[in-house]
Amino acid sequence: xxxxxxxxxxxxxxxxxxxEEAGVDVLLLTNPSNINYLSGYDGWTxxxxxxxxxxxxxxxxxxxxxxMDAKAAKLTTWLDDDNIIPYGDKYIHSSVRHPMExxxxxxxxxxxxxxRIGLEMESYYFxxxxxxxxxxxxxxxxxxxxxxxxxxxxxIKSDLEIEYMKTAGKIVEKGMTSAIDAxxxxxxxxxxxxxxxxxxxxxxxxxxxxxxxxxxxxPTGEGTSTxxxxxxxxxxxHGEMTIIEIAGCYNRYHSPLARTVSLGKPDPRMEYVSNVxxxxxxxxxxxxxxxxxxxEIEAAWRNVISRHGIEKESxxxxxxxxxxxxxxxxxxxxxxEGDKTVLQPNMTFHMIPGIWLDDSGVELSESFRVTxxxxxxxxxxxxELVVKExxxxxxxxxxx
Amino acid sequence: xxxxxxxxxxxxxxxxxxxEEAGVDVLLLTNPSNINYLSGYDGWTxxxxxxxxxxxxxxxxxxxxxxMDAKAAKLTTWLDDDNIIPYGDKYIHSSVRHPMExxxxxxxxxxxxxxRIGLEMESYYFxxxxxxxxxxxxxxxxxxxxxxxxxxxxxIKSDLEIEYMKTAGKIVEKGMTSAIDAxxxxxxxxxxxxxxxxxxxxxxxxxxxxxxxxxxxxPTGEGTSTxxxxxxxxxxxHGEMTIIEIAGCYNRYHSPLARTVSLGKPDPRMEYVSNVxxxxxxxxxxxxxxxxxxxEIEAAWRNVISRHGIEKESxxxxxxxxxxxxxxxxxxxxxxEGDKTVLQPNMTFHMIPGIWLDDSGVELSESFRVTxxxxxxxxxxxxELVVKExxxxxxxxxxx
Numbered sequence: 001x002x003x004x005x006x007x008x009x010x011x012x013x014x015x016x017x018x019x020e021e022a023g024v025d026v027l028l029l030t031n032p033s034n035i036n037y038l039s040g041y042d043g044w045t046x047x048x049x050x051x052x053x054x055x056x057x058x059x060x061x062x063x064x065x066x067x068m069d070a071k072a073a074k075l076t077t078w079l080d081d082d083n084i085i086p087y088g089d090k091y092i093h094s095s096v097r098h099p100m101e102x103x104x105x106x107x108x109x110x111x112x113x114x115x116r117i118g119l120e121m122e123s124y125y126f127x128x129x130x131x132x133x134x135x136x137x138x139x140x141x142x143x144x145x146x147x148x149x150x151x152x153x154x155x156i157k158s159d160l161e162i163e164y165m166k167t168a169g170k171i172v173e174k175g176m177t178s179a180i181d182a183x184x185x186x187x188x189x190x191x192x193x194x195x196x197x198x199x200x201x202x203x204x205x206x207x208x209x210x211x212x213x214x215x216x217x218x219p220t221g222e223g224t225s226t227x228x229x230x231x232x233x234x235x236x237x238h239g240e241m242t243i244i245e246i247a248g249c250y251n252r253y254h255s256p257l258a259r260t261v262s263l264g265k266p267d268p269r270m271e272y273v274s275n276v277x278x279x280x281x282x283x284x285x286x287x288x289x290x291x292x293x294x295x296e297i298e299a300a301w302r303n304v305i306s307r308h309g310i311e312k313e314s315x316x317x318x319x320x321x322x323x324x325x326x327x328x329x330x331x332x333x334x335x336x337e338g339d340k341t342v343l344q345p346n347m348t349f350h351m352i353p354g355i356w357l358d359d360s361g362v363e364l365s366e367s368f369r370v371t372x373x374x375x376x377x378x379x380x381x382x383x384e385l386v387v388k389e390x391x392x393x394x395x396x397x398x399x400x
Numbered sequence: 401x402x403x404x405x406x407x408x409x410x411x412x413x414x415x416x417x418x419x420e421e422a423g424v425d426v427l428l429l430t431n432p433s434n435i436n437y438l439s440g441y442d443g444w445t446x447x448x449x450x451x452x453x454x455x456x457x458x459x460x461x462x463x464x465x466x467x468m469d470a471k472a473a474k475l476t477t478w479l480d481d482d483n484i485i486p487y488g489d490k491y492i493h494s495s496v497r498h499p500m501e502x503x504x505x506x507x508x509x510x511x512x513x514x515x516r517i518g519l520e521m522e523s524y525y526f527x528x529x530x531x532x533x534x535x536x537x538x539x540x541x542x543x544x545x546x547x548x549x550x551x552x553x554x555x556i557k558s559d560l561e562i563e564y565m566k567t568a569g570k571i572v573e574k575g576m577t578s579a580i581d582a583x584x585x586x587x588x589x590x591x592x593x594x595x596x597x598x599x600x601x602x603x604x605x606x607x608x609x610x611x612x613x614x615x616x617x618x619p620t621g622e623g624t625s626t627x628x629x630x631x632x633x634x635x636x637x638h639g640e641m642t643i644i645e646i647a648g649c650y651n652r653y654h655s656p657l658a659r660t661v662s663l664g665k666p667d668p669r670m671e672y673v674s675n676v677x678x679x680x681x682x683x684x685x686x687x688x689x690x691x692x693x694x695x696e697i698e699a700a701w702r703n704v705i706s707r708h709g710i711e712k713e714s715x716x717x718x719x720x721x722x723x724x725x726x727x728x729x730x731x732x733x734x735x736x737e738g739d740k741t742v743l744q745p746n747m748t749f750h751m752i753p754g755i756w757l758d759d760s761g762v763e764l765s766e767s768f769r770v771t772x773x774x775x776x777x778x779x780x781x782x783x784e785l786v787v788k789e790x791x792x793x794x795x796x797x798x799x800x
Binding site: 042043044045046047067068069070071072075076088089092093119121122123124125126127128129130131132145147188189190191193194195197198199200201202203207208209210211214215217222223225226227228229230231232233313314315318325326327329331332334336354356 | 442443444445446447467468469470471472475476488489492493519521522523524525526527528529530531532545547588589590591593594595597598599600601602603607608609610611614615617622623625626627628629630631632633713714715718725726727729731732734736754756
């Protein structure tokens with residue numbers, strides 16, 4: 001197990017307290033991060049229906065999933081074997097049966113078929129059809145939306161969680177170094193992506209990497225005017241910019257980091273924007289400390305950029321930590337105007353105030369934790385636009 | 401664009417025909433594979449709400465998504481800019497607004513707010529909450545489940561799609577070779593995973609790799625008794641088996657492949673099981689041809705294994721091709737008893753009849769397309785248990 005039995009039962013206790021506040025008798029978790037957080041479960045099995053059932057009056061949660069994956073639950077969770085309840089393959093991608101019928105029957109067997117059932121209505125892995133099938137199976141139950149209940153429990157990290165995130169920070173330093181090395185005029189984007197992956201997954205000598213919840217995002221050229229493009233097998237070009245947004249991941253805990261590379265002398269406008277972004281990040285990190293509102297971080301950033309005539313429509317960051325694809329954000333706190341969350345030590349965020357203009361963009365980011373007096377960034381990497389005066393020779397052409 | 405304008409409009413036409421059959425006036429697509437299939441859209445943006453709206457009486461679909469991602473739609477789709485309709489960041493992870501309210505208003509503007517609306521009720525990226533919010537916004541609409549409508553349109557591939565999948569087959573041959581090279585006693589699992597990633601993403605000299613919809617699955621030792629474990633930073637051990645399930649991916653088209661490696665002489669029981677699996681796959685591939693039922697493939701397999709005293713509870717394969725995380729399966733056809741789909745040329749499947757026993761397991765698989773007379777596997781890789789008599793020296797210890 002990656003955490004002590006005590007840490008898991010403590011998490012479970014805090015979850016049950018929130019369930020009681022929300023009037024939830026049983027909580028049905030499908031978000032793989034929440035399942036992992038409470039049980040330790042880890043496997044690429046969330047593409048079929050699976051759940052962790054947290055009963056208000058049972059000591060352990062119950063894992064429900066596909067038969068072939070039950071052994072994964074036995075190997076990776078702290079649950080007793082009796083609390084691992086598999087369904088047969090006949091439920092998979094069937095037009096006549098649905099796994100939620102099975103789940104409904106399990107709830108009935110545990111005496112919860114007519115109780116108040118908390119659902120993650122906004123989870124990637126609880127579809128609209130799951131909701132309909134479950135309601136049909138349990139017509140006398142009361143359903144409540146408990147989408148972010150466990151996400152909020154996860155907001156403040158334990159010391160060991162912070163340690164994992166700092167390790168992820170070491171891994172992302174290595175990944176970013178590989179990225180900057182690999183991005184050269186004439187090099188294929190896919191080769192750079194391959195190199196980034198090898199760094200992030202292999203990890204450091206002491207700590208192996210895990211798969212990040214988002215693939216490397218490396219938009220280049222005009223593609224930098226939007227943040228979420230991946231790569232092609234075309235080549236990087238001299239005179240163009242490339243954004244790199246990646247994360248180190250260790251035991252499913254993330255440390256994201258973004259930088260921007262210019263191959264050759266950057267456009268003066270984008271150099272100016274980069275400097276403003278760095279100044280804005282510095283100002284925003286400077287005011288972070290326990291007791292302030294999250295929105296104050298964004299205000300400090302906005303104060304800097306508006307002085308330089310730059311506007312930004314979107315939020316500049318979000319809470320993050322433990323995660324599975326497709327997102328490493330926790331979907332709770334956003335660093336933006338109106339977010340009145342009060343900062344506390346060991347909250348962790350990714351601050352990524354990207355600026356995307358019509359035909360080009362810049363991203364620099366920092367992941368940080370709130371400390372007792374201020375904050376601490378998770379990765380140590382120069383906070384600046386990377387300018388490479390490259391003289392790359394295409395090895396394929398060279399030896400062809 | 402990766403396909404001709406003609407191919408996209410042809411796909412759209414076939415989709416509209418099925419919409420008419422199903423009585424759907426407008427189809428709301430959230431499955432990223434279906435969005436890509438009809439529009440060309442490609443980006444890691446499906447972790448926020450986005451949709452492709454297919455109107456029965458409009459020439460082009462409409463993309464709706466986050467403002468910062470609108471440029472990605474302009475760069476990757478064949479749609480006119482007017483058909484790209486972004487919503488603001490205030491809708492993201494908000495407790496007071498929801499993107500489906502915006503989508504509802506777009507439908508009303510197009511005159512479809514009271515029509516028959518087809519939903520992908522079983523998509524990963526259309527949550528139960530999306531469904532509720534949309535119903536509340538459009539109380540006079542009629543909602544229909546159209547979950548797999550486009551998935552079924554995708555079942556038979558075009559010649560260019562087959563070409564992409566064969567290219568993915570070349571990439572997975574390279575990835576599997578790297579995997580087998582990297583899996584050695586004393587080597588860390590994460591280093592093998594890093595090496596596999598580099599091969600799959602870098603691709604071949606001619607064709608760069610794309611990210612597969614599932615990460616490399618490399619359960620080892622007792623972990624081979626379940627299929628969907630990833631990796632740790634512990635080392636492979638002499639005398640243990642490791643399963644490798646990976647896919648090459650090219651332009652989002654997949655070619656999955658599984659093999660099993662034994663480090664040192666295999667347990668005779670598992671060697672026996674491997675031989676039976678190979679014999680079963682051979683028998684199953686042998687009977688594939690247009691005109692037969694899909695379930696006949698499974699029957700041919702089962703006939704072989706039952707003769708050897710082996711049973712398998714789960715399906716042995718599924719339709720696949722174009723995909724995004726978290727699954728490369730198409731969720732339409734399953735190779736199992738009862739599936740009466742009639743095979744036709746250019747249907748494509750991953751046949752993966754894994755056998756997982758109490759403490760160990762074996763997987764070998766083949767991806768194949770149905771041809772005019774029979775079938776053709778997409779990757780050329782020896783179909784056998786890989787036995788390595790390894791003499792690996794840990795480089796960290798060697799140079800420490």
